[in-house]
Amino acid sequence: MKLWIFLFILLSALEIGVFLLAGKLMGVIPTVLLIIVTGMAGAFFTKKQGLNVFYQLQAQIQNGEPPGMAILDGVCVLIGGILLISPGFITDFMGLLLLIPFIRKFIRPSMIKIIKNWVNRKQVYIYR
Numbered sequence: 001m002k003l004w005i006f007l008f009i010l011l012s013a014l015e016i017g018v019f020l021l022a023g024k025l026m027g028v029i030p031t032v033l034l035i036i037v038t039g040m041a042g043a044f045f046t047k048k049q050g051l052n053v054f055y056q057l058q059a060q061i062q063n064g065e066p067p068g069m070a071i072l073d074g075v076c077v078l079i080g081g082i083l084l085i086s087p088g089f090i091t092d093f094m095g096l097l098l099l100i101p102f103i104r105k106f107i108r109p110s111m112i113k114i115i116k117n118w119v120n121r122k123q124v125y126i127y128r
Helices: 002-026 028-062 068-085 089-099 101-120
Strands: none
Touching: 002 028, 002 089, 028 068, 028 089, 068 089, 068 101, 089 101
16 A cells, blocks of 8 residues: 555656656646647547447356456456546656557556455455
């Protein structure tokens, strides 16, 4: 938990530094407009990718397949959307990566490993 708090504070400090640098290079108004535009674009792309994941989930269920990968993609899209909508250039970049299907292929194995680790530590229980 202490690591997450530290990372949150570090990310916030880095975002402020990038805001100051962008404001110095581009000016205040273009920086604010860029933040607004990336937030709106983030909402658009999140909706588009979210619908794609929803259709993938539906198709897997209709075919009798377990929808595990679609659920992991959905989690990536949700986190990516939150990062894109939140103000900040670093979080926008991280959020954009999570919305790209090709990149999610490489993130899924790490997510599976984390979930298995939680289950093995009995931090998460799976009920059938």
